[in-house]
Amino acid sequence: MSRFRGFGVVAWRELLTVVRTRSYLLLSAGLLLVFVGVLRVAGGIGGGYVPTAVDLLLPLELLVPLVAVALGYRAFSGENDDRPVLRTYPLSKSALVAGVFAGRFVGLAGIVGGPLVAVGLAVSQIGGPESRVFAVHHGVDSPILFVRFIALTLCFGAVVLAMAMAVSVLVRNSRAALAAALAVLVAVVAGGDLVALLGLSAGSISDDLLGTVLAVGPNAAYRGLVLESVVGVVTDRSNAINVPAAVFGLGGWLGVSLLIVWFGLDRRPALLLQNALDRARSLGLRRRLWARLRRRG
Amino acid sequence: MYQTIQYRYSLIQLYGEMTDRTSSELTSGTLLLIGVGVVLLGGSIGLFVADFGTATPEPVAFDETVAIGLTLEDELRLEDESVDVELPRMQVFYSQYPYVVGYYGIESFVTAHREPTHEQQFGFPTVAYVTDYTSRGIRLTADGLPETRLSPGWIAADEAYYVIDSEARTPSGETIVPFRTAESAEAFTEEYGGTVVEWDAVLQSDVEVDDAETVRTRLDGHRDEADRSVVRRMELADRPVGAVVGENGTTLQDAIDAAPSNTTVLVPNGTHSGPIEIDHPVTLRGSGDARIEGDGNGTVVTVTAPETAIVGVAISGVGDTTPGPTVTDDHAHGGFSGTGGHDHGDTDGDDSWDAAIDDDYAGGDSAVSITTADGVLVADTEIHTDAAGVIVRDSPDFVVSNVTVNGSANYREGHMGVAAMRSVGVVEHSTFIGGLDGVYTHRADGIVVRNNEMYDNRMGVHLMFTSDALLADNAISGQEQTGIYVMTGPQGNGIVGNEITETWTAISVGGSDSYVADNVLSENDLGMRIDATASIFERNVIVDNRNGVETWALLPTNRVTRNDFVGNDRHVPISSGRLRVWTHNGEGNYWEGAIGTTDGAVIQRPYTPTDPIDGRLHRVDGANTLAQAPALDALAGFEGSVPGMRADGVIDVAPLCSPANEAWFERHGRTDIEPVCQSGGQRTENVHHD
Numbered sequence: 001m002s003r004f005r006g007f008g009v010v011a012w013r014e015l016l017t018v019v020r021t022r023s024y025l026l027l028s029a030g031l032l033l034v035f036v037g038v039l040r041v042a043g044g045i046g047g048g049y050v051p052t053a054v055d056l057l058l059p060l061e062l063l064v065p066l067v068a069v070a071l072g073y074r075a076f077s078g079e080n081d082d083r084p085v086l087r088t089y090p091l092s093k094s095a096l097v098a099g100v101f102a103g104r105f106v107g108l109a110g111i112v113g114g115p116l117v118a119v120g121l122a123v124s125q126i127g128g129p130e131s132r133v134f135a136v137h138h139g140v141d142s143p144i145l146f147v148r149f150i151a152l153t154l155c156f157g158a159v160v161l162a163m164a165m166a167v168s169v170l171v172r173n174s175r176a177a178l179a180a181a182l183a184v185l186v187a188v189v190a191g192g193d194l195v196a197l198l199g200l201s202a203g204s205i206s207d208d209l210l211g212t213v214l215a216v217g218p219n220a221a222y223r224g225l226v227l228e229s230v231v232g233v234v235t236d237r238s239n240a241i242n243v244p245a246a247v248f249g250l251g252g253w254l255g256v257s258l259l260i261v262w263f264g265l266d267r268r269p270a271l272l273l274q275n276a277l278d279r280a281r282s283l284g285l286r287r288r289l290w291a292r293l294r295r296r297g
Numbered sequence: 298m299y300q301t302i303q304y305r306y307s308l309i310q311l312y313g314e315m316t317d318r319t320s321s322e323l324t325s326g327t328l329l330l331i332g333v334g335v336v337l338l339g340g341s342i343g344l345f346v347a348d349f350g351t352a353t354p355e356p357v358a359f360d361e362t363v364a365i366g367l368t369l370e371d372e373l374r375l376e377d378e379s380v381d382v383e384l385p386r387m388q389v390f391y392s393q394y395p396y397v398v399g400y401y402g403i404e405s406f407v408t409a410h411r412e413p414t415h416e417q418q419f420g421f422p423t424v425a426y427v428t429d430y431t432s433r434g435i436r437l438t439a440d441g442l443p444e445t446r447l448s449p450g451w452i453a454a455d456e457a458y459y460v461i462d463s464e465a466r467t468p469s470g471e472t473i474v475p476f477r478t479a480e481s482a483e484a485f486t487e488e489y490g491g492t493v494v495e496w497d498a499v500l501q502s503d504v505e506v507d508d509a510e511t512v513r514t515r516l517d518g519h520r521d522e523a524d525r526s527v528v529r530r531m532e533l534a535d536r537p538v539g540a541v542v543g544e545n546g547t548t549l550q551d552a553i554d555a556a557p558s559n560t561t562v563l564v565p566n567g568t569h570s571g572p573i574e575i576d577h578p579v580t581l582r583g584s585g586d587a588r589i590e591g592d593g594n595g596t597v598v599t600v601t602a603p604e605t606a607i608v609g610v611a612i613s614g615v616g617d618t619t620p621g622p623t624v625t626d627d628h629a630h631g632g633f634s635g636t637g638g639h640d641h642g643d644t645d646g647d648d649s650w651d652a653a654i655d656d657d658y659a660g661g662d663s664a665v666s667i668t669t670a671d672g673v674l675v676a677d678t679e680i681h682t683d684a685a686g687v688i689v690r691d692s693p694d695f696v697v698s699n700v701t702v703n704g705s706a707n708y709r710e711g712h713m714g715v716a717a718m719r720s721v722g723v724v725e726h727s728t729f730i731g732g733l734d735g736v737y738t739h740r741a742d743g744i745v746v747r748n749n750e751m752y753d754n755r756m757g758v759h760l761m762f763t764s765d766a767l768l769a770d771n772a773i774s775g776q777e778q779t780g781i782y783v784m785t786g787p788q789g790n791g792i793v794g795n796e797i798t799e800t801w802t803a804i805s806v807g808g809s810d811s812y813v814a815d816n817v818l819s820e821n822d823l824g825m826r827i828d829a830t831a832s833i834f835e836r837n838v839i840v841d842n843r844n845g846v847e848t849w850a851l852l853p854t855n856r857v858t859r860n861d862f863v864g865n866d867r868h869v870p871i872s873s874g875r876l877r878v879w880t881h882n883g884e885g886n887y888w889e890g891a892i893g894t895t896d897g898a899v900i901q902r903p904y905t906p907t908d909p910i911d912g913r914l915h916r917v918d919g920a921n922t923l924a925q926a927p928a929l930d931a932l933a934g935f936e937g938s939v940p941g942m943r944a945d946g947v948i949d950v951a952p953l954c955s956p957a958n959e960a961w962f963e964r965h966g967r968t969d970i971e972p973v974c975q976s977g978g979q980r981t982e983n984v985h986h987d
Contacts (some may be wrong), residue, residue: 042932047942050393054938102334129395131945134851135357140423141390141942144344151341229345234393234939236421272447 014103070163192217463491704732890915
């Protein structure tokens with residue numbers, strides 16, 4: 001069990017960090033406001049759990065990565081880079097990685113899941129349609145479908161969180177970490193879909209492969225899984241995505257990202273690169289200085 | 298800074314915790330966390346794998362379903378004729394539709410669920426029940442209608458046994474009869490024929506039910522039939538002369554009485570006194586300015602003989618008795634809610650369910666009254682009346698052609714231009730000015746009202762309990778209430794090519810399986826009110842109205858495509874029921890104001906006319922900018938995906954980028970049409986015009 005020594009303590013510490021940061025609470029409240037606004041405009045909340053999930057799907061596709069990146073990009077970089085200290089503790093590398101990830105994920109679950117649970121409760125209170133003349137029923141709408149939706153959303157969040165952590169371990173400097181994290185955000189939000197679109201229009205992705213290729217992008221996988229296992233239950237229309245491929249895709253991104261964190265914890269590929277760049281820059285500076293001096297001379 | 302200090306502090310804490318604890322404690326804490334993780338993981342997998350079958354809903358009272366498949370006329374008539382008739386019925390709970398849908402006739406469900414948009418609007422049936430005739434003492438009436446001794450119960454559709462191709466009928470035609478047991482189904486076939494099948498076979502069976510497409514395809518046939526009927530009736534105008542009014546001092550009535558059957562009574566120039574009665578088949582033909590003037594009391598011309606014709610005369614001096622306020626006041630028209638306001642009870646001893654309607658709508662004086670006389674012609678006649686123009690009772694195959702009815706300027710004091718009571722015929726090329734309704738029909742299935750002009754009446758054409766009518770190419774304006782009003786839930790009406798303007802409500806159509814196309818509705822307070830279901834609304838031009846179209850029918854089963862909405866203050870102000878998708882086979886309607894990229898035929902961004910922003914796009918500056926906000930654009934994307942679960946609204950997921958009736962707009966010099974089909978895309982004509 002020594003491999004997981006300290007996991008719980010690290011996770012708890014990370015969670016406390018999230019809880020103590022008041023701005024995260026604000027972030028959560030902001031999300032709730034956005035959800036309320038979106039649902040007011042789109043009106044899904046009066047229809048039941050599935051229309052609510054449908055209305056929230058696209059906003060969440062943008063907002064969940066944002067929260068995940070906010071939580072993950074400084075996990076191991078900038079001011080929080082206490083790896084040298086931590087590595088002196090009786091703490092295994094796996095426990096550190098898993099602990100940091102788990103702690104921050106629970107934080108993310110609270111920030112995103114809290115408002116979603118509140119929305120779910122609101123749906124249960126508002127209920128579906130009513131009629132004094134006709135018999136009314138709920139069709140196959142069910143709170144379980146909304147719980148599925150929340151679970152899928154949190155899985156998506158976990159994947160992007162791991163990706164952001166992987167970036168933070170590679171880039172030490174906090175400004176560079178921010179830039180890299182934003183790159184992850186853009187890649188997650190738009191990249192995969194655009195690549196699929198390009199492939200499709202260039203003809204390199206055949207039509208019958210689209211459902212599988214889409215699963216490679218985390219957001220398309222998330223969207224596809226929601227359409228398949230939440231919306232699809234009601235419409236009886238499936239084939240939104242290749243489900244095993246989507247699960248594998250999300251799992252793959254999560255696994256690979258955590259592996260990068262694990263490997264990158266002691267090595268500093270980006271730091272090496274940084275040093276090389278610094279050296280090159282100072283070299284160039286020196287050369288220009290020489291040139292100026294020579295002109296004077 | 299505070300954060301950093303805190304972070305360092307937590308690091309120190311962490312170290313303290315880790316060094317203080319024994320390794321076994323650490324392990325158990327970690328184990329606990331891992332345990333929780335495993336439970337969560339298992340739970341979430343279960344969440345997706347488990348089949349959470351919701352409790353199967355029990356059947357509801359049929360009255361509480363949103364029912365289709367039977368006209369109100371049939372419903373009232375059946376109630377009236379026999380209390381024991383129990384038609385096969387079905388009730389279906391859909392996955393995303395909150396109301397239980399009731400079908401009269403299993404076959405009406407079978408055809409409905411084959412509609413390509415059915416599943417999109419309702420989702421799939423989660424459970425369906427059918428009438429169970431086992432042990433209910435079923436037998437068929439002479440008309441093939443099922444009667445039972447005990448009222449039948451319900452059985453799940455997939456557990457029942459069905460008899461198809463038997464002698465059983467509903468008012469709409471052949472019907473499928475369900476039983477709980479195979480034995481009782483077999484027993485039924487022994488007596489009434491047919492074969493016993495199970496549910497899957499029923500879904501595959503080739504049942505034929507007339508629908509809106511049937512109406513569309515039979516339009517030409519209907520017109521031809523009317524043409525033939527008019528030609529036949531017009532021959533009556535050429536009968537040999539049998540008597541001349543005024544010769545030997547004969548009065549009009551003398552001449553009529555003297556003329557042999559199947560001859561013409563010539564009515565010379567001048568004014569002739571009425572009232573008159575025609576009780577044998579002759580033709581009354583005026584020459585020059587021939588006038589028949591009543592004494593201001595009662596009806597002027599009473600026709601009781603078949604194949605009578607009245608051609609080329611002017612009729613006036615009609616009494617002013619009308620049915621009065623029961624008809625003229627805004628009574629409760631029972632257009633779609635059971636018996637409604639027309640069930641006045643039996644006041645005159647006649648026990649037919651619609652006896653009171655005759656008193657209310659076909660009573661009073663008229664210029665011409667035709668009763669139980671087949672094949673009567675009224676042509677080239679000008680009528681001045683403060684009561685009714687022509688009232689036709691139980692007289693099929695009548696033709697009214699080129700007749701002008703000048704009614705009362707105040708509709709409350711007037712009556713119908715033509716009232717067709719249980720009389721099918723043709724009303725064409727006529728003009729109706731003032732009075733109550735231009736043409737009023739009651740149980741006149743198949744009547745044709747075409748190429749007429751109607752001004753300043755209460756309503757232009759008013760259909761009650763009338764199915765399969767053709768209302769075509771009428772020009773209607775200045776109606777106090779409604780241009781064309783189809784009420785009391787009929788089926789199969791065709792409303793095509795009418796131009797209606799400056800009217801309170803241009804078209805109000807109820808019932809089902811009707812076809813409303815190529816009408817131009819302009820400058821009305823409301824262009825169209827849709828109460829009908831399972832109907833097709835296409836290529837209508839809805840321009841410059843205060844409100845374009847209101848949709849009230851609860852069931853989202855209409856096909857509304859290729860209509861042009863331009864210049865209305867609000868294209869679709871009100872919609873009740875669930876969200877409707879007004880798109881079929883990838884094309885919707887033309888909406889002035891719809892925005893988005895196009896492929897040359899349709900706009901990719903859905904247009905929601907009932908949406909506060911989309912609904913303002915064509916008239917409020919800035920709405921365009923707001924509508925393209927990513928936050929709102931994102932919402933538009935999936936909005937149409939579960940329409941049955943969304944409240945009130947209309948969405949068009951493939952708005953046309955140029956008007957379907959572009960020629961109409963060009964002809965009328967409309968410059969406010971901006972086709973947004975981009976260059977490079979194909980022009981729309983080739984793409985979405987038949």
